[in-house]
Amino acid sequence: MAKVAFLGLGVMGYPMARHLKEKGGHEVTVYNRTSAKAEKWVAENGGRAAATPAEAAEGQDYVFACVGNDDDLRQVTLGDQGAFSAMTKGSIFIDNTTASAEVARELYASARERGIGFIDAPVSGGQAGAENGVLTVMCGGDQDIFDRARPIIESFARMVGHMGPAGAGQLTKMVNQICIGGLLQGLSEALHFGKKAGLDIEKVVDVISKGAAGSWQMENRHKTMNEGKYDFGFAIDWMRKDLAICLDEADRNGAKLPVTALIDQFYKDVQQLGGGRWDTSALLARLEK
Structure with missing residues (x-):
């Protein structure tokens, strides 16, 4: 133990912290910017709520974070009452936020100066993956620190991979989001075309999902897409944040992402529809509006 x-006890962090306690058997202290959420978590799961990131981090072996963006991450680590100020040498900070590779490298360097390990460890699998403890975790950082952290991370994951040095986890998550955007646009156009052609979409997907066109998105999203149901899952607001990170990184490294940039604008259109x-x-709703 x-x-x-x-x-950070949002839709992802709340169940991830629960798995650390229930499945991992660890002693868990939680912090959330809205303290009522932390108190609710403790009432349901036990453990302890802290008033600040520093208070939560003091005396801990491992400190996890899953917050909104780069600025939020800097605040809970380096800000007033930030976690880094209270962590002891030899402890490890594991960041599950989807953020930039730049901030991952910045915090890795700051942590190292303090004798703290740092792993950037964004996740994939959505709210359902977090609830069920089957997330995919993409990690960047030193191999020895990753080896120590991996058994703890596995409390809420089915796949934990070491992708390279600091920032490599975030870069891998960018690859993941680029793939998802392209897959969903292709699936949206295919379903839209099938409907216009008068085909039975369920029959079509039952056949093509067993061939080269098959994907997780097709298997898990075609039915709700066909029914026009979207009030669940990974929000478009969050996806646009992630795609902005991808496009910013591409500007730095010279990668060309023309389709990703276009899909980002398609998501903007859906936002303007109230979605x-x-x-x-x-994305299908944009085609059917």
Whole structure:
């Protein structure tokens, strides 16, 4: 059993912290910007709520974070009452936020100066993956630190991979989001075409999902897309944040992402339809408006 803190109890962090306690058997302290959420988590799961990131991190072996963006991450680590100020030498900070590779490298360097390990470890699998403890975790950082952190991360994951040095986890997550955007646009156009052609979409998907066109998105999203149901899942607002990170990184490294840039604008169109909180599969709604 390890002493663990978790900072950020959103739709992902809330169940991830629960798995650390229930499945991992660890002693968990939680912090959330809205303290009522932390108190609710403790009432349901036990453990302890802290008033600040520093208080949560003090004396812990591992500190996890899953917050909104680069600025939020800097605030809970380096800000007033940030976690880094209270962590002891030899402890490890594991960041599950989807953020930039730039901030991952920045925090890795800051942590190293303090004698703290740092792993950037964004996740894929959505809310369902977090609830069921079957996330995919993409990690960047030093191999020895990753080896120590991996058994703890596995409390809420079915796949944990070391992708390279600091920032490599975030870069891998960018690859993941680029793939998802392209797949969903292709699936949206295919379903739209099939409907216009008068085909039975369920029959079509039952056949083509067993061939080269098959994908997780097709298997898990075609039915709700066909029914025009999008009020669940990974929100378009979040996806646009992630795609902005991808496009910014591409500007730095020289990668060409013409389709990703176009799909980002398609998501903007869906936001303007009032679908900012709809699932990313709502690209079809843009075609059917």
